[in-house]
Amino acid sequence: MSTFGGDDVDKVINAMRTLSYERLVLIGESSIDGSEGLREIELLEQLAGREVEVDHVDKQGFLEQVDAVSEALTKHIHDTASGSRNTVALNISGGSKILGDAALLAAFRIGIEAYHCAEKVTKLPVLKGANVVDMFTPLQTEFITCVGDRDLTLDEVVSRLGNKSRQSAERILRELRRAGILRTEIRTGKIRVSLSELGSELGRMIRMTRGERSVTRR
Amino acid sequence: MFGTLGYRPKSLIPTIRSTPNVEKVVFYCGADKHEPEAVKKVAEAKSAVLGYCKSLKIAVDAVELEDPFDFKGIALRIRGDIRKHKREGKDIGIFNIAGGTRPTSSAALLACILEGVPTVYVHDLTYEEIHLPLLRMEYSRILSGEEREMLRRLLKARPAEFTEVELARLVGKHKATVNHHLRNLVSKGVIRLESHSEDSRKRIVRVEESAELLLGDDS
Numbered sequence: 001m002s003t004f005g006g007d008d009v010d011k012v013i014n015a016m017r018t019l020s021y022e023r024l025v026l027i028g029e030s031s032i033d034g035s036e037g038l039r040e041i042e043l044l045e046q047l048a049g050r051e052v053e054v055d056h057v058d059k060q061g062f063l064e065q066v067d068a069v070s071e072a073l074t075k076h077i078h079d080t081a082s083g084s085r086n087t088v089a090l091n092i093s094g095g096s097k098i099l100g101d102a103a104l105l106a107a108f109r110i111g112i113e114a115y116h117c118a119e120k121v122t123k124l125p126v127l128k129g130a131n132v133v134d135m136f137t138p139l140q141t142e143f144i145t146c147v148g149d150r151d152l153t154l155d156e157v158v159s160r161l162g163n164k165s166r167q168s169a170e171r172i173l174r175e176l177r178r179a180g181i182l183r184t185e186i187r188t189g190k191i192r193v194s195l196s197e198l199g200s201e202l203g204r205m206i207r208m209t210r211g212e213r214s215v216t217r218r
Numbered sequence: 219m220f221g222t223l224g225y226r227p228k229s230l231i232p233t234i235r236s237t238p239n240v241e242k243v244v245f246y247c248g249a250d251k252h253e254p255e256a257v258k259k260v261a262e263a264k265s266a267v268l269g270y271c272k273s274l275k276i277a278v279d280a281v282e283l284e285d286p287f288d289f290k291g292i293a294l295r296i297r298g299d300i301r302k303h304k305r306e307g308k309d310i311g312i313f314n315i316a317g318g319t320r321p322t323s324s325a326a327l328l329a330c331i332l333e334g335v336p337t338v339y340v341h342d343l344t345y346e347e348i349h350l351p352l353l354r355m356e357y358s359r360i361l362s363g364e365e366r367e368m369l370r371r372l373l374k375a376r377p378a379e380f381t382e383v384e385l386a387r388l389v390g391k392h393k394a395t396v397n398h399h400l401r402n403l404v405s406k407g408v409i410r411l412e413s414h415s416e417d418s419r420k421r422i423v424r425v426e427e428s429a430e431l432l433l434g435d436d437s
Contacts, residue, residue, distance in 0.1 A: 061348065063348065100320050100324050104327055105331070105352075113407050116289045118287060118321065122428075125332070125429070125431040127357065127360060127361070127408065127432075128407035131355075135355075
């Protein structure tokens, strides 16, 4: 997969030469449709008996673009028809600056092999299959998922967690609060818990790594 | 605060304004030396930011990038500078990645992800600041100490090449232990095992270029 802006064919060709691939997917704005550049790449692929797939990312905001690229990556990783997983490598050098940066962030978010293919080709230090979610324990991710977009009392969280003791829940709460993932406040004598902006982002990443394709930004 | 700068001072100045108590601004800029127009525009933008900081009595350091299209070189430079600041006990309040060439901006974003620096993007048209909710990729929590040590040794020894047995000897571990860690590193895409050119029973451990960016100046 490669980000593409319509006129930066060289970067995509560099990626095509550097990485072995079976299927080429371009990520770019709708305006790339019908561009000279896209036609050139399509012709090259036709010579190999292949078609180019194009995923459109037309979001304006940076984080919305990150979500859209992440969604496209997740879609191609999980092959719903066969139920298998595809190996995806991403080149981030094409397209606008905002799209390239969004793609970089998405690669780290999901943990896929990523490259910056320009005159020089740089492999990015993304560990395959490893993402930020891996840095949290299963209990911590369960806590984050359980809180979600809600504003809950600690008692409600303990009850939703089911088989966890209040002591464990309090320990996780302290850990996540220290990491800036959770916000807490005391209202009417009760501890209320909600996710910070960072925590919400982590929540989205947890849902994506579980294979949810469309994880909307609220 | 840190930032990247291209042609538009307005992509950097809003962050200087909105960040309280900025003591120093460090920004990275550079233009293709074969393009006089680009050199002129970057020089004008640099001068505008220097003037702005001077007026506000904020210390400023403009870092000229030798090659603003060398993604890896810029990423290593910025990451090294961030680490130096941290070692000196200085806080980096924010890193604005909106300006500069595409490779400069992406390299800065990469350094921020790896170092956990708060990052901001400024919208091209509205100049609105967008704070990126970045979670630091702490590979120390994903790669074991032994795996990191092997990577460091391999990077330091480049261009020398090692077989699995030679690497085991180098790190002072049993071959089976080293083999286990190498398999993990292969699955994470950090190293490759290639057949030895003279003895097909042996395998050469090749470290991916990205490992250098992964470990930063730890290597």
